[in-house]
Amino acid sequence: MSLFKASFAGALALTLTAAVLAQTPEERGFAIAERNDVSDAGFGTSSVELTMTLADPSGRTTTRELRIDTLEKEGEGNGDRTVTVFYSPRDVEGTALLTHSRVIESDDQWLFLPALNRTRRISSANKSGPFVGSEFAFEDIAGAELGKYEYTYLETREVDGMQMDVVECVPAYERSGYSSINCFFDTEVFQARRFEFFDQGGQHLKTLVLEDYREYEGGYWRPHRQTMTNHITGKETVLEFGEWAFGVDLDARDFEPEALERL
């Protein structure tokens, strides 16, 4: 490297550093998360069918089929509302779980059991618990609301052939199972591509990889394959999504407990 090139590179680096320094890592982290959140705003309602495959370390698998209907959040402090309907195993067909997710507090949940023909409100502070035997916790399934985390920008680097911003997300939820999450957003369409979860002891517990992003009408991006790997137990859960439908014919009343029995 010639002296000229070296000093040019040095000057460039200084300029870039100055630009970054103008923003604190916290501000920059929040900006990246916000950019992602904005890219998803305004979809209204959506519905998708998915297959959940659970695999144990010895490679044995079992699958569950479900449908998730979503009503987009309204206002600060609230999260999305979802109805999860189970199709299989056969014995649980028609079981439905309604979740009104909240940003900081515990979610509200109602469960409809067809065999009892009753809806029960489930009062649980258990966001860190597993979602029906999967490696996903309830807190991983619910949407990434901006207020859920405190953000710190870490770096930008190439991962899986894409430039990604890496942001440290520290859960604001007191009962979270994580001490922090490294969130990876691509720098082109600003979607979340990867999450690395660290437990209370700081060990790398799980990694979630989101793949096969497709753009739907209205500019909404959705992954069609999510793989959660638990590094401690060696278990894995894969979610494979069908076609997403947006703007489906659902309204707020379909996301109330009384609606579950009508499903």
Added chain:
Amino acid sequence: MMDKGARDAMGRATAEWSLKWRWVLIPLTVLLVIAISYGASTLRFAGDYRVFFGPDNPDFIANEQAQGTFGKPDNVAFVVIPDSGTIYSDETLRAVHRLTSLSWTLPYVSRVDSLTNFQNTTGSENDLVVEDLLWSTDELSPQRIAYIEQVATTEPLLNGFVVSRDGEATIVNAVVQLPSDVQTAASTVAIEARAVRDEIAEAFPGHQIHITGVASLSAAFEEAGVRDSSTLIPLVYAFILVVMFLALRSVSAVFASLSVIALSTLVGVGIGGWSGVELTPISLSAPTIILTIAVADAIHLISGIRTKMRDGLDKRAAIIASTGLNFTPIMITSVTTIVGFMTLNFSDSPPFHHLGNMSAAGILAAWILSVTFLPALLSVLPLKFRAAKDGADRVELTDRVAELVIRRPREILAGTLVFCLAATAMIPTMTLNDQWSGYFDESLEFRQAIDAADPYFGSDQVEFVLDPGEPGAVVNPDFLRTVNDFAQWLRTRDGEVAHVFALSDIMKRVNRNLNADDPAFYQIPDDQTLASQYLLVYELSLPRGLDLNDRVDIDRQSTRVTASMRDISTEETKAFLTDAQAWWADNGNGFGFTATGSKVLFSFVAERNIEAMFEGAAYLILAIFIILAVSFRSAVLGAISILPNALPILTTFGIWALLVGTVGFSVAAVGAVAVGLVVDFTVHFLSKYLRARRQEGQSIEDSVRYAFRTAGAAIFVTTVILAAGFAVLVTSSFKLNADLGLLTALAVIFAMLINFLLLPSLFLVFGMRGRKAEPAVPDAQSA
């Protein structure tokens, strides 16, 4: 086969060569040994109890399958015992709460279960509430404490499992997932766990906190190993110094012997490292054994040098002459001992393979070093021997034994045989007992923790894997009712079973919760679809780190019922398992049933090992027969010699059965080790006897006298060294080693006595009677 002269010449040539190249040989040997011993740097303590089981052991395979299905139960359990006598107090609940949080920070932790984070589910008309029994210590109040006590004492998932029935103790259990590719994982966990315990003990005085659990077993191995190394090894060296000083009375000789011993040990341990041995207290007894055998080699060679020097030879000539004389005896001793230790590879238990192979490598090194390095080293050291009495007492003693045998051969033959057979007849009264907690000496922290926890929570598990036969059928109400009945039956076995953890309790609880906590619904639901949906409710209520997989397999075809067992003996465990099997045969409605778990594994480990060693014993007997038949060039003598080698082992077991009564599975290893050690007693004694009888045509009586005079002292000295060396293992803090050491020491002593009494009296009694047959035996060359 070379004759004696040729073999002597070979020994002399070896010594001459070693002396010629001594300035190359000595440093090169040391460097080579250091290189080999570098392998020891990779040695690590074994991670858990699984190390005791071979990959082909069917009990082990069943256990691994169950663990593959339901997860490995590796854990660290903190047992909290407050001095106040009750865990239902503000202070203790705070301690448990804090301990629960800290346990989540342990490395590899996947789940923490405690009284405070128990997922307490309650139901009302419209709600199902899932919450930690004590989420925050801010909630603590006398009412809250009373409520916690009421829940804990009535809930089968807690009572006797997380809290003791009397409320005196509670457990915080951290499940850890130890990666198989990180050897230090278990010890890392154990170190962190101790730090957590110390922090809690300091913050909450008045609480005894013990650490048990599978993941702390590695630390216990280490503790036992370190304890042994700091007591056994100094003891062995002290013993060696005393023996060598008595036998040799020369600083140079002691220094040279110590060098051989130390280098041989390094080779044994180094080879262990290179071959990927996992350290256990069992394999750690290899250095002690190598020391004992190496010292015997060195003493035989140096005594020979001393005798020759006193006879007037110069140092160099004496070294060469002694090496020539001892070359064959040391070879035979080493080969037979190595064969014996190698036979341990037939054991079902890998730690015994490790012990056998490390010892064999060390003994091989001691053999080679004794005839090369030792002569070379002695030749460069100043060597003088003061006149001493030189074991005159021992010679007299063996002479007296010889005369006694000659005077009364019939009585001695009969007496010895009757004694041996009477002792052998006692063997069936020996009971096998392998309670692995009992392997550890009471002075060890781990044992104290188990002893403290056992009265409250039991110390080991039996896992019953129950299988209704088809995927999804685990929620079949008939099956669930059978599981429930079985769990209830297990609970009637209060003397053996401390706690029962069953899916049926979970189903009953969910049923009650979803029916507004009406106690009438505390039963198995009648409908399969409902049961299946209940299972989903349970799954949704599970806390972080816990999933249904712990109780139900991924296909929902089988469930496991975990019985926490009290510290009952192997025999009691087997009786209990037989009863359980019988109950299931009568009441199990034809559903599948398998009993596994660590308690089951250890109950059958002795049988498995003895079975495996029978095969090994067959090869060992064949090897001994060949060695002896070749040495004496007589198949008949080879066959007869089996007797003085088998009888000491049988007698030892019989005497043990009479005096001690119980033994752990290391008993399976005793036979091979002892036979390898003592077979050369017979070789030495017989060869001297035959030399007098055949070559010099002496009478049977004079031949017996000759054998005692020439071989008696050496056999006596070797017996003292070996018996004392193995007896040192009695002080081991690991019971399997103590058993092995004491049994072997006894066997060596009995072997000496039987070779001294039985063998000559046999010749005297039957030789007299069958004089005509005697010359028919082809003239043999003694070894």
